[in-house]
Amino acid sequence: MNIMKPKGKKKKPAAPKKKVAPEQDSEVTSINPPMPEDDADEDSSAVRQMLSKQNKKKKKSGGFQSMGLDASVLRGVLKCGYRVPTPIQRKAIPLALEGRDVVAMARTGSGKTAAFLVPLFQRLKARSARAGARALVLSPTKELAVQTRKFCLQLGRFTGLRTACVLGGESMERQFALMHENPDIVIATPGRFVHVCVEMGLKLDSVEYVVFDEADRLFEMGFGEQLREILGRLPGARQTLLFSATLPKLLVEFARAGLSDPTLVRLDVETKIPETLRLAFLRCRPEARPHALLHLLERVVPRDQQAVVFCATRHHVEYLQSLLQGAGEAVGGSTYIYSHLDPAARKINAAKFAAKKSRVI
Numbered sequence: 165m166n167i168m169k170p171k172g173k174k175k176k177p178a179a180p181k182k183k184v185a186p187e188q189d190s191e192v193t194s195i196n197p198p199m200p201e202d203d204a205d206e207d208s209s210a211v212r213q214m215l216s217k218q219n220k221k222k223k224k225s226g227g228f229q230s231m232g233l234d235a236s237v238l239r240g241v242l243k244c245g246y247r248v249p250t251p252i253q254r255k256a257i258p259l260a261l262e263g264r265d266v267v268a269m270a271r272t273g274s275g276k277t278a279a280f281l282v283p284l285f286q287r288l289k290a291r292s293a294r295a296g297a298r299a300l301v302l303s304p305t306k307e308l309a310v311q312t313r314k315f316c317l318q319l320g321r322f323t324g325l326r327t328a329c330v331l332g333g334e335s336m337e338r339q340f341a342l343m344h345e346n347p348d349i350v351i352a353t354p355g356r357f358v359h360v361c362v363e364m365g366l367k368l369d370s371v372e373y374v375v376f377d378e379a380d381r382l383f384e385m386g387f388g389e390q391l392r393e394i395l396g397r398l399p400g401a402r403q404t405l406l407f408s409a410t411l412p413k414l415l416v417e418f419a420r421a422g423l424s425d426p427t428l429v430r431l432d433v434e435t436k437i438p439e440t441l442r443l444a445f446l447r448c449r450p451e452a453r454p455h456a457l458l459h460l461l462e463r464v465v466p467r468d469q470q471a472v473v474f475c476a477t478r479h480h481v482e483y484l485q486s487l488l489q490g491a492g493e494a495v496g497g498s499t500y501i502y503s504h505l506d507p508a509a510r511k512i513n514a515a516k517f518a519a520k521k522s523r524v525i
């Protein structure tokens with residue numbers, strides 16, 4: 165188990181939202197509602213301003229406005245409140261906009277989702293009812309896929325592009341129907357996507373933009389075979405982006421085979437932990453670990469700070485949870501989540517921690 169102990173100010177607890185369930189867990193399958201044509205509101209004049217700035221000082225700032233984005237894309241970025249690109253966005257978006265294949269080393273929280281969605285929107289531009297999806301995003305887990313779709317809806321709201329999720333668990337019929345509706349973008353977990361492709365005889369000829377998101381986890385979760393199967397179905401003339409926190413040898417080989425002369429985007433800063441965190445390695449006998457954890461929570465982590473504890477399996481989670489509950493006020497309340505937990509309970513528990521009703525998750 166690891167303890168990430170915030171040293172300085174409280175940080176948004178990023179982990180629970182992305183420590184996610186395997187695709188077999190359950191499912192969500194959905195397609196966007198048609199794009200709202202309303203929002204021609206407060207932000208449109210801001211977009212006009214940004215666009216005119218873009219024309220005036222094209223290459224100067226390195227901001228979103230200097231990337232040459234269409235108004236519909238820039239407006240979505242602005243609506244999300246993004247003003248300055250994150251480092252990974254600053255490096256990866258221009259390369260992707262040039263049509264290059266990109267291997268980007270980026271962690272959750274780096275802004276990687278927008279780094280591949282912004283060029284995706286710019287490339288697809290607008291809804292096309294012509295048969296076949298033009299963009300495919302592969303995610304290791306259902307929850308990451310759902311989150312990516314949420315980003316798609318928010319960031320791409322002014323493009324009118326339609327997005328479908330093809331995830332493990334839901335009825336195949338529903339997913340066939342979704343694919344028949346000709347989404348522009350498909351966000352999928354690999355196992356179910358291959359299944360749908362095989363059953364529907366999908367050729368994927370129309371796909372021109374592919375993203376392997378959290379590619380190291382895709383492989384860790386054993387999707388290697390499915391990924392190769394998908395690669396085999398994709399047309400040669402496509403743009404491929406691969407995002408991964410780490411680049412093990414297997415992944416480098418996969419990138420060599422599946423990407424065409426990719427540019428590696430790697431930020432040194434990405435390998436460092438944030439200044440607000442302290443990292444420590446504690447050595448103790450295996451049977452003493454629960455005691456060590458209790459000691460840390462009771463005596464070392466300041467009372468006004470929360471703690472996130474990661475465990476290997478849900479059984480470990482349940483064991484520690486009962487232990488921490490037993491410790492009562494000495495620990496300051498604990499809650500827990502894991503992928504097989506009922507989704508409603510998972511939400512409630514995560515919310516408890518986010519609202520600081522539990523000190524430990």
Ligand code: AMP
Nearest residue numbers: 246248249250272273274275276277278
């Ligand atoms: P991600 O690494 O894609 O999961 O993004 C982490 C968080 O950063 C998300 O909440 C995004 O909405 C947010 N984010 C991404 N890009 C930007 C940006 N340029 N400015 C501010 N927030 C951003």
